[in-house]
Amino acid sequence: xxxxxxxxxxxxxxxxxxxxxxxxxxxxxxxxxxxxxxxxxxxxxxxxxxxxxxxxxxxxxxxxxxxxxxxxxxxxxxxxxxxxxxxxxxxxxxxxxxxxxxxxxxxxxxxxxxxxxxxxxxxxxxxxxxxxxxxxxxxxxxxxxxxxxxxxxxxxxxxxxxxxxxxxxxxxxxxxxxxxxxxxxxxxxxxxxxxxxxxxxxxxxxxxxxxxxxxxxxxxxxxxxxxxxxxxxxxxxxxxxxxxxxxxxxxxxxxxxxxxxxxxxxxxxxxxxxxxxxxxxxxxxxxxxxxxxxxxxxxxxxxxxxxxxxxxxxxxxxxxxxxxxxx
Numbered sequence: 001x002x003x004x005x006x007x008x009x010x011x012x013x014x015x016x017x018x019x020x021x022x023x024x025x026x027x028x029x030x031x032x033x034x035x036x037x038x039x040x041x042x043x044x045x046x047x048x049x050x051x052x053x054x055x056x057x058x059x060x061x062x063x064x065x066x067x068x069x070x071x072x073x074x075x076x077x078x079x080x081x082x083x084x085x086x087x088x089x090x091x092x093x094x095x096x097x098x099x100x101x102x103x104x105x106x107x108x109x110x111x112x113x114x115x116x117x118x119x120x121x122x123x124x125x126x127x128x129x130x131x132x133x134x135x136x137x138x139x140x141x142x143x144x145x146x147x148x149x150x151x152x153x154x155x156x157x158x159x160x161x162x163x164x165x166x167x168x169x170x171x172x173x174x175x176x177x178x179x180x181x182x183x184x185x186x187x188x189x190x191x192x193x194x195x196x197x198x199x200x201x202x203x204x205x206x207x208x209x210x211x212x213x214x215x216x217x218x219x220x221x222x223x224x225x226x227x228x229x230x231x232x233x234x235x236x237x238x239x240x241x242x243x244x245x246x247x248x249x250x251x252x253x254x255x256x257x258x259x260x261x262x263x264x265x266x267x268x269x270x271x272x273x274x275x276x277x278x279x280x281x282x283x284x285x286x287x288x289x290x291x292x293x294x295x296x297x298x299x300x301x302x303x304x305x306x307x308x309x310x311x312x313x314x315x316x317x318x319x320x321x322x323x324x325x326x327x
Contacts, residue, residue, distance in 0.1 A: 003042035003089055005067055006193040010258065012094050012101050016195070017250035024062035025248055027096065035096055037065035037085055046071040046086055119188070122148050123156040125275035126171075127163075127183040128297040131322055132279065136170030146278050176323035180297070187301060190271035195248060196264030197256040203227065206255070206266055207241030211291035213254050214268075219245035222280050224294035225267075225302045229314055232296055233321045236314035241266035242302055244276055244294060296322050 009016055015028040024038045043050050046068035054064055066086045071079070079086045082098030092103035125146050129137060139157070143150045157164045157171055163182055165174040173179040199206040207227045214221035225242030229235075245268050252258065261267065279295040293299065300318040303311050 003067055003069060005039050006195060008087055008089060008092060011092060011103050014094060016248050029096055030101055036062045038062040039065045039067055042067040044069050046075050048075060051075060051084060121273055121275055122152045123159055124187050125279060126153055126156040127160060127179060128279055128295060130171060130173040131176055131180055131297050132295055136172040138170040146275055180323060184301060189305060190273040190276060192269055192271040194261060194267050194269045196259045196261040197251050197266040198259035199256045199265055201255060203238040203241050203265060210243055210251055210266055213251060214245050214249050217249050219247050219249050220277060221245050222276060222292050222294040224299050228293045228299040229303050229318055231293060232299060233317040235317045236310055239308060243268050244271050
């Protein structure tokens with residue numbers, strides 16, 4: 001279900017910062033009230049069944065924030081009575097501790113459709129493993145690197161078909177250029193909520209500053225996009241920063257102000273792809289002691305997806321790095 005939780009909260013003038021756990025957020029309502037919540041996977045309609053099903057299995061200290069495109073009248077009344085917290089898209093409203101914060105009535109935008117079924121994070125990660133490796137990799141080694149089972153790796157390799165070669169010494173890309181093209185066509189991006197920030201500092205400087213703050217908050221930052229591309233295959237002058245973190249971070253007191261994504265000079269993202277940190281070690285940072293980078297394939301995807309006028313040329317230099325001169 002595609003509901004942009006961050007965008008809805010921002011539109012309602014609700015501030016978001018890190019919580020006490022990896023999945024919890026500290027919200028500050030327009031009236032200044034801080035509330036610790038844990039957003040629940042969005043549903044099309046919040047019903048009594050959905051609320052009971054989630055509530056009965058929870059052990060987190062953070063209150064669940066039920067998110068849905070719509071909500072039944074009965075559940076809305078219960079939320080207003082303070083029984084639980086909800087965020088809905090149509091109409092745009094947040095009910096927090098019984099208080100209602102509503103947005104302006106606008107015509108709903110068409111929903112973006114995602115492919116049905118479970119995201120194939122393991123298969124896509126296996127493809128990245130083979131793209132990033134300079135030698136064949138045995139299935140147990142891939143499984144250990146990705147934190148998954150050998151059977152999952154075997155299934156992923158089988159689904160990749162003739163894009164994968166197995167000469168007995170391990171798995172490798174039959175042709176890295178073809179595998180990279182296939183991976184880019186299939187991969188949906190790291191997904192997850194994104195937070196836009198604006199700063200007047202140079203892009204590289206503000207990205208490194210944000211990464212430093214994220215490290216202090218134990219958010220495990222991984223630099224991607226333009227700045228990472230400039231570190232791996234210098235060519236493009238960075239025009240926007242991008243950092244992956246494992247929980248939302250508040251940069252408001254560090255020279256940044258919140259900004260819409262299309263106006264932001266820096267994007268922080270809490271990815272749904274669980275393999276980003278697993279494969280980051282496959283792309284060592286060229287500078288000793290510098291913040292960690294996302295792996296080269298993720299950086300390549302992010303640069304291509306940026307849609308900037310010179311993104312294709314910049315991605316081409318990363319492609320050469322990934323596939324090597326012999327491909």
